[in-house]
Amino acid sequence: MVCGVTASLLAPAATATPPDRFQRVGTLSVFANSSAGEHTAAEIAAATADGRTVVYTDSPAGRIGFAALGRDGALSPAGVLDLPGEPTSVDVLGRLALVAVDTSESSTAPSGVLVVVDLDAEAVVATHDLGGQPDSIDISPDGRHAAVAVENQRDEDVADGALPQAPAGFLAVVDLAGGPRAWTVRRVGLTGLAEVAPEDPEPEYVSVNGRGQAAVTLQENNHIAIVDLRSAEVVNHFSAGTVTVEGVDVADDGRIDPTATITAAREPDAVAWLDDRTLGTADEGDYQGGSRTWTVFDAASGRVVFSSGNELQQVAIRQGQYPDGRSDNKGVEPEGLAVASFGRHRYAFVGLERANLVAVYDVDDPRRPRFVQALPTGVGPEGLLPIPATGTLVVSAEEDSAEDGVRSSLTSYRLTRTPLTVALARNEGSPSIVSDGIGFGALSGLSGIPGNRGDVVAITDSAYVPTRVLTIDTRSAPARVRAELTVTKGGRPVDYDGEGIAARRDGGYWVAAEGDGKARPNLLVEVSRTGEVVREVPLPAEVAATATSNGFEGVTTTGRGDGEQVWLAVQREWKNDRRGEATLARFTPATGEWSFAAYPLDAASTGWVGLSEVTALDDRTLLVLERDNQRGAAAVTKKVYRVDLSALATAAAGQPKPLAAKTEARDLLPALTAGGGVAHDKPEGLAVVGDGPLRRLVGVVDNDGVDDAPGESVFLRLGWIR
Incomplete structure (x- = not known):
């Protein structure tokens, strides 16, 4: 047979x-x-x-x-x-x-x-x-x-x-x-x-x-x-x-x-x-x-x-x-x-x-x-x-x-x-995200698409090769992976540990590629709309030397053209950082300049707390996803915070980093547990969908490629945000 x-x-x-x-x-x-x-x-x-x-x-x-x-x-x-x-x-x-x-x-x-x-x-x-x-x-x-x-x-x-x-x-x-x-x-x-x-x-x-x-x-x-x-x-x-x-x-x-x-x-x-x-x-x-x-x-x-x-x-x-x-x-x-x-x-x-x-x-x-x-x-x-x-x-x-x-x-x-569409609106149903045959998983970053009211893009991490940009229709219930774009360098598929993605207003993408604190560096990667790597931007040498295995975890942009600013989240403290402080990095493509701010992490009751994502609500506000590394009943911190850019100062490499101020915008634990499962440890993608003063907030869980993990791919519908 x-x-x-x-x-x-x-x-x-x-x-x-x-x-x-x-x-x-x-x-x-x-x-x-x-x-x-x-x-x-x-x-x-x-x-x-x-x-x-x-x-x-x-x-x-x-x-x-x-x-x-x-x-x-x-x-x-x-x-x-x-x-x-x-x-x-x-x-x-x-x-x-x-x-x-x-x-x-x-x-x-x-x-x-x-x-x-x-x-x-x-x-x-x-x-x-x-x-x-x-x-x-x-x-x-x-x-x-x-x-x-x-x-x-x-x-x-x-x-x-x-x-x-x-x-x-x-x-x-x-x-x-x-x-x-x-x-x-x-x-x-x-x-x-x-x-x-x-x-x-x-x-x-x-x-x-x-x-x-x-x-x-x-x-x-x-x-x-x-x-x-x-x-x-x-x-x-x-x-x-x-x-x-x-x-x-x-x-x-x-x-x-x-x-x-x-x-x-x-x-x-x-x-x-x-x-x-x-x-x-x-x-x-x-x-x-x-x-x-x-x-x-x-x-x-x-x-x-x-x-x-x-x-x-x-x-x-x-x-x-x-x-x-x-x-x-x-x-x-x-x-x-x-x-x-x-x-x-x-x-x-x-x-x-x-x-x-x-x-x-x-x-x-x-x-x-x-x-x-x-x-x-x-x-x-x-x-x-x-x-x-x-x-x-x-x-x-x-x-x-x-x-x-x-x-x-x-x-x-x-x-x-109960119709699945109704359950999904409450984050209760499953599956919450599917494809028509495109293999996916280990989604570690999300981004809204400027001018698009329904789609977001996601980046795959090192659980799968090569690195791909996935387009997800959020208007569908379940959300649907409808397209994939392989990232290439010199025409050949490339393998990054993609942990963040930002769709640019002028077209193409920025990808946050996480390093390992050893041989693989943290890179900000500019990718064309066809998936070809335009350039890899390393950190300043004195900053890169302090890196640990917990590197870049998210990327977003504000502005456009010569005014474009690229923001990246570093997951946890690096060498020489104050305990309990991660880093927000800013890169200006027009000048090639880097600057940095310290971000105050919530205290961990068990394990550790770090950053998983950063996404721009608008040109004045960043949304930062902060989480602990715990599952189930031990999970405490899965939160989204606002950072007001008008009050955020940054400093050049090697200078003391000013401390950012944050205010809580969302607690994700209710959404993570609404479906009757255990709270997942890795909500790692966050995106704002649509234009105008009132938009939708969505998120995704990194399922670790079903490797020693529950493996459920979870797409979160987090309501309206302004």
């Missing part, structure tokens, strides 16, 4: 069916159930029948956690329960949580148990030996059986992870008759089925349909087995097969270039039944494959009835969340899959682990899925939990690094009929 771009992706979002969409409501950092200094990781989650209690696994801490789902769809911490090992999966039966727990001491002696927890008492009431290392659990819809995929996973440090590695995995069928202590466990062998290492099946994920049939993925074996739970017998099995996918990016080179073709084994991770006859898989790959797709199979014949082709890659590119750093290794990496009915419609949710997105599909016709939307998540979405009883989807994201400001989280989304 050869797969390319699908038509559903290219259709306007407004025409997608069903008309409802999911909107993020809130995000709960998992450490709220313990302490900020503790390493946690929410992986798999389940909910009670009423949907009001969410139970999630926390493998690093050896426990399960509880979260309460409010009437408004927001989650709140509700405690934890320690377990005798590492929980790998959980499901809920009535008021009982069934938790698969890995108790292995080594890969050659795997072991695990099924722990049964009374949710009312929050206490363990039974434990059953599973005979191996469990991975996934699912309870049959009739509540009579639980199926546990016992993987006995390979050790990737042994023989470079090659199969086979004994002992073999199997499926454990738990008969749920009587009280929890009376339950029994049967083993279903899965050896001899797959073409790849048939003696060493490695079951990864399990899903049970309404007929009591468990679909089991044997990921490394690239195989799927169907097991009848009543008889505990394999009733069907088939290879997941290979697929040729056109239009993907396979090079980790800083370029979003989806022009390659791959042929790969699917090696599915998650599996879910779309109905009792068709099943879907998330084709992550974990051994020698990974096709970057999700697939729908006819369960009786094993025939592929749908493959997403390159659509998941295109979704991430279109929303500015494509992880180019993973291009040579499974790309967006589809890992999770869940299917559920909400009202009159049935949806499939596909988790893209490296893009930090969940792709939502309408599967009313299970053989013709239609892309609906993509939801931004925390870092590393692992568990997908639809809760139809409350009209909610909960996504657990496992990556947790307090040092980097990335915390494991549970994020809730609710089905809504």
Whole structure:
């Protein structure tokens, strides 16, 4: 099978069916159930029948956690329960949580148990030996059986992870008759089925349909087995097969270039039944494959009835969340899959682990899925939990690094009929910025365009090469990247760390290129309207010698012709600067003169505070974007200040810098958190749109190229300003 771009992706979002969409409501950092200094990781989650209690696994801490789902769809911490090992999966039966727990001491002696927890008492009431290392659990819809995929996973440090590695995995069928202590466990062998290492099946994920049939993925074996739970017998099995996918990016080179073709084994991770006859898989790959797709199979014949082709890659590119750093290794990496009915419609949710997105599909016709939307998540979405009883989807994201400001989280989304245009006006909806196929991200500077009432330009930073100027239509909802211009020097594409851009009244641009305090200097770059570098303007030598790694972060202009003044923001203190003071630099193109002023930074409660952008409100006023380097609850300073140029004095290089005065104009934290996510650390672009006394203020977040970051490209609509 050869797969390319699908038509559903290219259709306007407004025409997608069903008309409802999911909107993020809130995000709960998992450490709220313990302490900020503790390493946690929410992986798999389940909910009670009423949907009001969410139970999630926390493998690093050896426990399960509880979260309460409010009437408004927001989650709140509700405690934890320690377990005798590492929980790998959980499901809920009535008021009982069934938790698969890995108790292995080594890969050659795997072991695990099924722990049964009374949710009312929050206490363990039974434990059953599973005979191996469990991975996934699912309870049959009739509540009579639980199926546990016992993987006995390979050790990737042994023989470079090659199969086979004994002992073999199997499926454990738990008969749920009587009280929890009376339950029994049967083993279903899965050896001899797959073409790849048939003696060493490695079951990864399990899903049970309404007929009591468990679909089991044997990921490394690239195989799927169907097991009848009543008889505990394999009733069907088939290879997941290979697929040729056109239009993907396979090079980790800083370029979003989806022009390659791959042929790969699917090696599915998650599996879910779309109905009792068709099943879907998330084709992550974990051994020698990974096709970057999700697939729908006819369960009786094993025939592929749908493959997403390159659509998941295109979704991430279109929303500015494509992880180019993973291009040579499974790309967006589809890992999770869940299917559920909400009202009159049935949806499939596909988790893209490296893009930090969940792709939502309408599967009313299970053989013709239609892309609906993509939801931004925390870092590393692992568990997908639809809760139809409350009209909610909960996504657990496992990556947790307090040092980097990335915390494991549970994020809730609710089905809504609120038009996206209305939500975006309140900074609540997503996506807030898209393209029609132009790869974008790491937007580190914005500028209004003189004489243009709707467009702004943005500059890309060093996360991507070459440097590009992107034109964004702000009148569209979402904002739309509609054009790109490659910056060239001597006719060749050039790579700057572009951190600011200013569109000039006389045409062309000024670009602020940040230095590293070592070999790469801070440069003010004049760029023609065709993208060619006209000149590079360095700082005076005595100033450049004091530079640190925190350099130019924004650029703007006032005046025109011989009266043009170029203003630049230096992010933080340089050598010899007074503590707590950054720098505003002024360059006069007509004379080549530089002068400087000190800018007083807000005090940092945690980390540091610096400048991210400077933009001219008019020829008399600068707007300066000041931020700390914190995410989430630790974020305090994300503010826009006014600087009155009539009161601003500057001094020549080497002279004491006069101190600027500032007055607060906007606090960006409400806008950054309005959409139910965590506050982003890097609002880095700010632009004034339109002409006249009353204009619009817009902003953008630098998503760090989806590299160890949430990666959401956020376009902020900050209201009118005069």
